[in-house]
Amino acid sequence: MSREGVTPQSEDFSAWYNEVVIKAQLVDRGPVRGTMVIRPYGYRMWELLQTDLDRRIKEAGHDNASFPMFIPESYLRREAEHVEGFSPELAVVTHAGGKELEEPLVVRPTSETVIGEYMAKWIDSHRDLPLLLNQWANVVRWEMRPRMFLRTTEFLWQEGHTAHADEDDAMRETMWALDAYASLARELAAMPVVAGEKTPGERFAGAVRTYTIEGMMRDGRALQAGTSHYLGTNFAKAFEIQYQDEAGKLVPAHTTSWGMSTRMIGGVIMTHGDDKGLVLPPRLAPYQVVIVPIGRGEVAERTGEAARRLGAAIKSMGIRVHVDDNRPQLSPGFKFNDWEMRGVPVRLEIGPRDLDNGVVTLARRLPTADAQGKEAVPLDRVPELLPGILADFQAFLLARAEAFREDNTRPADSWADFAAQVPTGWSLAFHCGRTECEEEIKADTAATPRCIPAEGPAEEGRCVKCDQPSAYGKRVIFGRSY
Amino acid sequence: MSREGVTPQSEDFSAWYNEVVIKAQLVDRGPVRGTMVIRPYGYRMWELLQTDLDRRIKEAGHDNASFPMFIPESYLRREAEHVEGFSPELAVVTHAGGKELEEPLVVRPTSETVIGEYMAKWIDSHRDLPLLLNQWANVVRWEMRPRMFLRTTEFLWQEGHTAHADEDDAMRETMWALDAYASLARELAAMPVVAGEKTPGERFAGAVRTYTIEGMMRDGRALQAGTSHYLGTNFAKAFEIQYQDEAGKLVPAHTTSWGMSTRMIGGVIMTHGDDKGLVLPPRLAPYQVVIVPIGRGEVAERTGEAARRLGAAIKSMGIRVHVDDNRPQLSPGFKFNDWEMRGVPVRLEIGPRDLDNGVVTLARRLPTADAQGKEAVPLDRVPELLPGILADFQAFLLARAEAFREDNTRPADSWADFAAQVPTGWSLAFHCGRTECEEEIKADTAATPRCIPAEGPAEEGRCVKCDQPSAYGKRVIFGRSY
Known part of the structure; x- marks a missing residue:
């Protein structure tokens, strides 16, 4: 039970967040640094998200399965970018059953590698494709700057993993997942997210293309609330996920992966909350x-x-x-x-x-x-x-969040405008596409390219930072992020 | 896809089981010894069990939550019997985020300790009781002789953890969970389990009383398919789970825990399967x-x-x-x-x-x-x-399994009868209650006391092994077990 109020959001957004997640009884800090206990009031929100997304996943023909959380270290090394991306965050089991293990086991940070190993076993012919799998699981990424829901050492998520005969089919799947996440965010969480592609510098480790949904929090920062990756044949080649095509030739499959996590709850809190505390959209409220x-x-x-x-x-x-x-x-x-x-x-x-x-x-x-x-x-x-009142309240929160995002998203055609915009909102700017230039922008302003918005109009211009020609045929959304 | 049949059950039960779980595409062996991949066909059975049990759990007033899987080693040591029982089976994380950890973390083998820590924080007064929690989670127990579904290094389960004002209320909860498991087994899995109490030698590490549901497999062996524990004040004292009663006095709570796991699927396979392979009860069949x-x-x-x-x-x-x-x-x-x-x-x-x-x-x-x-x-x-045909088939499997169990359960009043019965079925025998005597019986026959059946009639007699007076006022079920 809460004994007092919370620090007003308008005074100190970060303190407000850290207090409200505890005082509203969503979570408690876990016994190990960076872990969290999700209490019934927070877990119910997760169950409501799960139920809706699981229905979408199944209706689109995916099957749930469960893969082990201990992965031999050697698996991760098979995809070079992947292991480089995840190595600093791994938790490693070295002892079990009273003995030192011959090969250390990593606790999954994500499951492309172990699922790739089994896709290779299960796929023989083009008739076995597409293979559409999903799992609801816990994963572990050691966090240096943990924050409840947003970055915790262990978190809950679903991870979809699919294999397809060709790029077209795999890209359709990648976009299906992105759209499912955007609909879930909009319809349940009343979060008017922007869907788009990540720039090369922000891609998932091992992906060919990464897509994201980005929500604007009430402090103007962005939250990545779900990602969908086209992995090309990178993992297929590393794990020999191949199939015999109709002509009898062995060819590598094209794979995808996509994930949505308990982070989404952090997004709900920061999209709708106010000085008094949480404001929950009725469709996700444990008590409506x-x-x-x-x-x-x-x-x-x-x-x-x-x-x-x-x-x-x-x-x-x-x-x-x-x-x-x-x-x-x-x-x-x-x-x-x-x-x-x-x-x-x-x-x-x-x-x-x-x-x-x-x-x-x-x-x-x-x-x-x-x-x-x-x-x-x-x-x-x-x-x-009540049903009408709750539906109206849900619609009001979505409209309010959409108006807030519109009010705080502005085009920038000069560095001065850009630098003035990103501390409190999003900037729509042209960018040259070079990762070094992204890094300079980040060093100067703490802002990063959030996505190349799918719905952004075609436009050409010069990079807001370095004045080289723009790379994406449209403006990129930049902002500070969680 | 299966390329051939399976070894007939009647020839080699163990080979039959190991083959059928793989060939029917329920599971695959995981990359790490003792782990399993649950494939969609097997996972769907788990989802059907989950959906039904989760409904029962919620209807009875429990809330789901999620606790971290990494537990500081020191937590386990606080309850002496508990740490002794689980130490040999622990997996230990010693490195994370590129560094050696100051305190090693164990991967939860069960969560009494970490949940106890939080119950202590959340409970102040008698008004906070009962506290009725449940979680669906993965747990890890390092297995020397792993077997798919029955004993795997990582498995999926639900674990209920509750705190009550007194023994009566905690015992009502313990029996509620036992009954929920028995109903689930009977109604969904068509498993006519016997419910009863474990003898002291077979109790959960740290429990005052342990209850179990036991099913008879088609080779006459017993499978423990769910357990419910009254923990008295053992964990409450170790973790200071205490409350202010109506008179204002601080008193320890009485706690319970109860669990049902993916092991139940192994029970379904061995209760109904035959020479040709699996026989699935319609209510748990992925494809009816x-x-x-x-x-x-x-x-x-x-x-x-x-x-x-x-x-x-x-x-x-x-x-x-x-x-x-x-x-x-x-x-x-x-x-x-x-x-x-x-x-x-x-x-x-x-x-x-x-x-x-x-x-x-x-x-x-x-x-x-x-x-x-x-x-x-x-x-x-x-x-x-079809609805009638499926319902009849479900009822037939239950009746057949019940008849099989009846046919293979016999009273034994002599050691010779006992020793002749347990290789192929269950023996109903008097027992003196001494753990040393149980151990002698196990060494001689590989049989253990499965439970003191709740519904067994009151009877007195002399121990089938040592001829001392019987301890339980009724016969005990003995059998070999998985």
Whole structure:
């Protein structure tokens, strides 16, 4: 239970985030530095994301499977860029069963290598393609600057791994996954992410092309919330994932991989939260509605009974509701603040006078474009009104986040404009495409190319940093990132 | 794809098991000794078990959460019996992020210790109890004699961890979990398990009382398929899980833990399988029905089209169905054997002559008490008939397994009878309760006490081994086990 408020977001965004994840009971710091305990209130959000994404994954023909988390060190070395990218972050098991192991085992940072090994075993002919696999798993990447949800030493994710006969089919898959992530972010998390390709300097270790969805957080920074990679034949060649084509010739498959993780929850927090704490989109809220009965003693019995009856009616409509009737030691005001801090979309207050008048006080977490924060609503109409109120609140959060992103995304045609924009938002700038130039920009401003937006209009210009011709036929989104 | 049959179960049960799990595409051996890759066909069974059990867990008021898999070695040492029980099986991370760690981390073999640490933080008052948590996770126990599903170095499970105000409430929880496991085994897996308490010699390391569900495999051996532990105040004292009672006094909580794992899939395989391969209960079968269209060339187009149409009609009823229309290189006979080996409950064959007559050939994986293996069924009635056929098949498997267990469970009142019974089944015998005596029995016969059956009638007698008075007021089930 939270004993006090949080540092306002507007004062110190970083302190606000670190406090709210703990005080809202989403997580606790794990016993080992950089690890996290996901508490029921946070885990429920993960389950809601999982359920929706798993349905999309299965409907598109993928099968879930489970691969071991211990990978022989030698596997990682087979793809040169891959091992270079991940080596600094590995956790290594050297002893097991009371003995030193002959070959150290790494705890998977991602599973391209081990899954590649089995794809090679399972694929013989073109009839075995496409092979569409997914797994829900934990992975480990040792983090120097850990932050709950955003960068933790162990995190939960799904990783899709697929093999295809040719580049066209593999690219269709790569874009399917990107689109699934963008839809998930938009529809469930109310995050209006921008989808696009990463520049070569920002690609996944071992990929030919990397695509990303990027969300703008309320401090103007970007969060990469899901990535999809076309791996070409890099892993296919390293692991001999090959098939006999219709002419009987052995050819390497084209593979993809794509992942979405518990990081998405960090994105939800930073896209919608405000000075008071979390603001949760109804489709991801563990409790969409909380009912607080008011009064002490005999009055509490009356309002508590009404609250439980209303809760049952709301629950029967498939709405996630919680009745706060087991904390008599706390004042109503404390409870209101507590549920606001925890981001519950709709709070219903039932006092004795309300009951006499046949109404409840309905409080939205925020006033929306069309509705004020608090209003009195006839008690018996609450269940029928809630689905519309929750849907409106969900739509309002998406629209608000979209407007915020638009307001804080500006084209820059001079270095001065660029440098002025990236501390508080995104800059749309031309870039020469050279990784060294990206690195200079990062050293000067802490901003990196977030993506080449898929929907950006065709335009040519000169690099905002070095004045060479632009490389991508459109502007690139630059911003500071998590 | 399976290229040949399996060693008959009746010839060599162990070879049969090892072959069938691979050839039916349930699993593959992992790259590290003792690990397994769970392939889509096996993982779907796990998902079906998960979905059902997760629903039961949530309906009973538990919340899912996620705790880190790396546990400081010092945590395990806090409960003396616990560390002694698990030390030989631990995998240890000594290096991470390119450095040697100051304190080695063990990969969780189970999570009582780390969850205990957090229960202590989260529980203040009697109002915070009961605290009902569950997690779906991977755990690691280094296995000297690994076997797919039954004993693997890494396995998937759920682990419930709860804290209560007193022994009564904790014992109710312990028995709730045991009952949930028994119902899951019986209703989904068609495994007529026996529920009961473990003898002191067979308890979980750190438990006050351990309960188990035991199934009889078709070689007469027992499989422990789920356990539920009342931990008393052992972990509460080691981790200071305490609460203020209504009088304001600080008292230790009473905790429980309970787990069900991918081992259950091994139980399904060995409870129902036969010489030809797997026999899957419909409620756990990835494909409840497979349709095999017959014929080549133009005929294949006709039967294939009919098969896909029938498949769509069956799918729309919520039945898991697969149409085998993408392997023209294989003969119908090969396909029939393949799906039998893979345990599909119902196979539908559609040949050109069947089509002309408006029928399909329906083949059950086994003839049941009321129905022969193969019969012709009117094509247009197949969708409406299937739910009943699948339900009957599920009920038949349960009844058959129950009869098998009854036939192979016998009371023994002499050592000679006992020694003759345990190589092929279970023996119901009196036991003195001494762990040394259990160990002698094990050394002589390889049999161990599986459980003191909850439903066994009250009876007194003398120990089948040492002739001392019986300790449990009823007979104990002894058998060899996996």
